Amino acid sequence: MRYRALITALAVIAGVSFSAEKVILKKPPESLKKYYPPASKNYEFISAMHTMSTAFYGINLNINEGNWEGAKRWAQELKKTYLKVSKMVPEWKSYFKPQLADNLVKAVSSKNVDRVIGASKKLGQTCAKCHQDNEIAVKLVYHFPSFETIKIEDPVEFMEYKTGKYMEKLTNSMKALKIYLLQGEGDKAQEAGMNFVERARQLRSMCSKCHTNKLSEEVIVGKEFEKALNDLENLLSGDKPDRDRVFKLLGKVGASCTKCHNVHLIPQVVKEAFEK
Ligand code: HEC
Ligand code: HEC
Ligand code: HEC
Structure with missing residues (x-):
């Protein structure tokens, strides 16, 4: 049962869906440009997103199989990438709470499922807040050619x-x-x-x-x-x-x-x- 709760807590983190009274589209900040064509063909920003999302699931998957060591490696990967992303777009700095990524690593190290759930949710909320504010606009600006x-x-x-x-x-x-x-x-x-x-x-x-x-x-x-x-x-x-x-x-x-x-x-x- 506790594992089911873990899966649910992590599921809300991945994906675009959210509920809101209004959807606002803000112009993406200037410094995001350098991670998208024509400035870059490597899509560094969105690949870091995929890394974090995979790492989140890596924690989940391994804990469900009792592999706490594996889970810890993914938690560390998640923390490392989260810190890296927090420096990529200075205008978005305040969305990141590096302490919460560290807390998640500690929670996984403690092998306490409830702590992992709590720490995951808290970190996940920082992901969700930024997505709610910015993801759709970024998708429209950077993934669609212009007419x-x-x-x-x-x-x-x-x-x-x-x-x-x-x-x-x-x-x-x-x-x-x-x-x-x-x-x-x-x-x-x-x-x-x-x-x-x-x-x-x-x-x-x-x-x-x-x-x-x-x-x-x-x-x-x-x-x-x-x-x-x-x-x-x-x-x-x-x-x-x-x-x-x-x-x-x-x-x-x-x-x-x-x-x-x-x-x-x-x-x-x-x-x-x-x-x-
Ligand atoms: C590529 C597919 C496409 C087709 C087919 C198409 N449109 Fe459009 N239409 C667009 C796009 C894209 C815009 C937005 C253009 C812009 O704002 O620069 C647009 C905008 C418009 C606008 C708003 C113009 C403005 O800027 O105020 C009208 C009116 C319109 N289309 C009428 C039509 C009619 C009538 C037809 C069919 C006979 C048609 N369109 C077929 C893509 C299409
Ligand atoms: C400061 C803003 C911000 C934060 C914080 C953030 N993201 Fe994102 N994320 C974005 C933006 C913007 C996009 C859309 C990028 C695009 O489509 O090119 C995105 C897209 C995604 C996607 C979808 C990728 C796709 O292919 O559509 C996933 C998954 C994702 N983020 C995971 C995460 C996770 C997990 C976290 C937290 C650990 C997180 N993000 C934190 C801004 C953020
Ligand atoms: C400025 C670029 C642009 C122009 C011009 C354009 N499209 Fe598209 N169209 C897209 C993009 C981007 C998508 C989303 C799918 C993708 O990324 O390939 C799409 C999707 C579609 C789709 C659904 C998915 C698919 O690939 O079939 C259809 C159908 C379509 N367009 C028809 C048309 C028709 C018909 C015209 C001309 C009247 C047209 N488009 C002109 C950019 C364009």
């Missing part, structure tokens, strides 16, 4: 635009199509609609700037998306396109916009906020 550098050639204006600007052009031609249709201005609706179709088709050109696997493109802007755009184009080419059918097809096209936004928009919005 800021992606340019898309506008097939209507023959200009290159950044993602945000291009999305605006694309959306405005879709809105214009709807507005003219509702106002009964057929010719203008047709022109805006054709612009929208061309701009939407062009979206696919951006995927390969990050993705090497065609499957990723196919999932969101593949055959179904193309078919909806072709149907829309055909419908708009005829005279007096059926308004309801146009709206229905726009819904189909829009499903792909939403899918892509669900995957890519939120990371990008957060990254951009920090870059400004």
